[in-house]
Amino acid sequence: MQFIDLAAQYQHLKDKIDARIQAVLDHGHYIMGPEVAELEDKLAEYVGVKHAITCANGTDALTLVMMALGIKQGDAVFCPTFTFFATAEVVAYEGATPVFVDSNEDTFNICPVDLEKQIQKVIAEGKLKPTAIIAVDLFGLPANYPEIKRIADQYGLKLVEDAAQGFGGEINGKRAGSFGDIATTSFFPAKPLGCYGDGGAIFTDNDDYAELIKSLRVHGKGKDKYDNIRIGMNSRLDTIQAAVLLEKLAAFPQELINRNIAAEKYHSELKSQYKTPVVPEGYVSSWAQYTLVAEDRAAEMEKYKAQGVPTMVYYGTCMHQQTVFKALGYQEGDFPVAESLSKSVFSLPMHGYLNIKKV
Known part of the structure; x- marks a missing residue:
């Protein structure tokens, strides 16, 4: 995959x-x-x-x-x-x-x-x-x-x-x-x-x-x-x-439908195991990534790796924690939601041609 x-x-x-x-x-x-x-x-x-x-x-x-x-x-x-x-x-x-x-803890935005x-x-x-x-x-x-x-x-x-x-x-x-x-x-x-x-x-x-x-x-x-x-x-x-x-733009509307079908399949299979993404009423996501929140991210990613399912982390370090911005004087704890997300989120495969089996 x-x-x-x-x-x-x-x-x-x-x-x-x-x-x-x-x-x-x-x-x-x-x-x-x-x-x-x-x-x-x-x-x-x-x-x-x-x-x-x-x-x-x-x-x-x-x-x-x-x-x-x-x-x-x-x-x-x-x-x-x-x-x-x-x-x-x-x-x-x-x-x-x-x-x-x-960040907002539900939408990540x-x-x-x-x-x-x-x-x-x-x-x-x-x-x-x-x-x-x-x-x-x-x-x-x-x-x-x-x-x-x-x-x-x-x-x-x-x-x-x-x-x-x-x-x-x-x-x-x-x-x-x-x-x-x-x-x-x-x-x-x-x-x-x-x-x-x-x-x-x-x-x-x-x-x-x-x-x-x-x-x-x-x-x-x-x-x-x-x-x-x-x-x-x-x-x-x-x-x-x-x-x-x-x-690609001509094909994009159908790919977007496919992405949303895949996201709904993920949600139905995973909502009992993880905190799954929230799409507020009236909103549509294009699902650039399907991102989960886990207490032990490393362990969960290892489980998927063992099944041959690749995972990725976006983003493991917040902006205020990066070396180039240290001069701005931010401290750990200044942005608690974002800092928590950076330690707990991971993403599953997502694209317009995804065939999801039971995850």
Whole structure:
């Protein structure tokens, strides 16, 4: 059994993907070719936003957003401590300060109660300017955007959705990537919608953000590539990856159904043994991972290994515990839920072609 079976997906889509790649090889426009524009149109339509701007990877997508929002030294950007490193890395890269927030114990996502507490703490200290929130759609489930948006509006903060794991998720029919002021995703192969290399995208309804990001992703260019009007970066999605993603996006709705069937099977078999994932009413998860909570994680993972079932840990170390952020002065116990999750969660195989036997 594969943890994420990309080979099974490729065999299912082989003829269509091969034809798409061959078309790129035939026309030879390997960078920003016609498939890139086609993909951006279809991504925007799927997510339900005016603009989808592709780029080289998910981290670049977040970096471009930080640049577009003008995040800088002295700014505080609030983000979960229980997530992948890139979410806070891009904040620090702009010279700003990531301010970490605890998790909700049921959804694993950023906790709105602790978010407001951390915002008020920064305001009281008066050293940093609260500027933005980055919420992460962890393991496929959108964060609590109705409540997070209320908090963002109350304190005048920009809201960024990191939908790298959440693409395909929903809240009351509204899809991941359409929440907040601007959103990002990753097309890393292991993501719900992944390519065969690196790739990313930014989603927004804001025309000004869209035009700015289109410039920033190509060295800050103006009317042509020899008139650079701002400092940008080189972050373009290559055409072959766009071609692959076009066929994967066409198959994605059925794969999403399959993921939810697999998740329900897991839940019915495992709810008596573990704390299983919670999907609130009105929410849909894209199940980037199916994640359990166990008192003795190592022992449980060994049991699955003995049965030939691979498992993974996301994430074994919280952000505030990592060496590079020690200078921020956080202590053990500052984020009790996230710290507990980092010691107890593990994930089972999940993909759109999973055949689950009794687990």
